[in-house]
Amino acid sequence: MARVAGRHGVDTRDPWDDRRVVEFFLRLPLQYRVRDGWTKHLVRATFADDLSDTVRWRIGKEHLGWQLKARVIQQMQVPFQAYLDNPAASCWRFLDLEIARKRYASALSGGAFAWR
Structure with missing residues (x-):
């Protein structure tokens, strides 16, 4: 990160x-x-x-974590989509493809990451 x-x-x-x-x-x-x-x-x-x-004396607390994740998702759309479109990619031995697709769709829509 x-x-x-x-x-x-x-x-x-x-x-x-x-x-x-x-x-x-x-x-x-x-x-x-x-x-x-x-x-x-x-x-x-x-x-x-x-x-x-x-x-x-400010009362708000800025957290750049979400903005940074959003920027990474925005700039990495092509590689992310390539993995999602390639069920033979090596990462799917460790990750659930459907859960990854749901989380990615949620992230693209500006929503929070769905953890389940």
């Missing part, structure tokens, strides 16, 4: 996934982690000089 994300200029690293960062914040007293209903309060306060209030 990182290679595909990099091709589109998306950095997949998340600083909150670093074990050292998580351990540090878990050891902090609660008043530094949450204040007045705001999580990550210490970080928000620390970056007051570096980030605008709009960024520091």
Whole structure:
């Protein structure tokens, strides 16, 4: 996924996934982690000089995962369709062709991936 994300200029690293960062914040007293209903309060306060209030106090969380998957599906339609049209492809030893077709159709229509 990182290679595909990099091709589109998306950095997949998340600083909150670093074990050292998580351990540090878990050891902090609660008043530094949450204040007045705001999580990550210490970080928000620390970056007051570096980030605008709009960024520091935003309430939405963007997740680029779906946009990236949609872009990959869009750019890979020809190879995906070739696999779906070729029941002799080696991948069908491991995957159910009908489930793959349903999931692919759902993804193309902008829906969520059907897991079953």
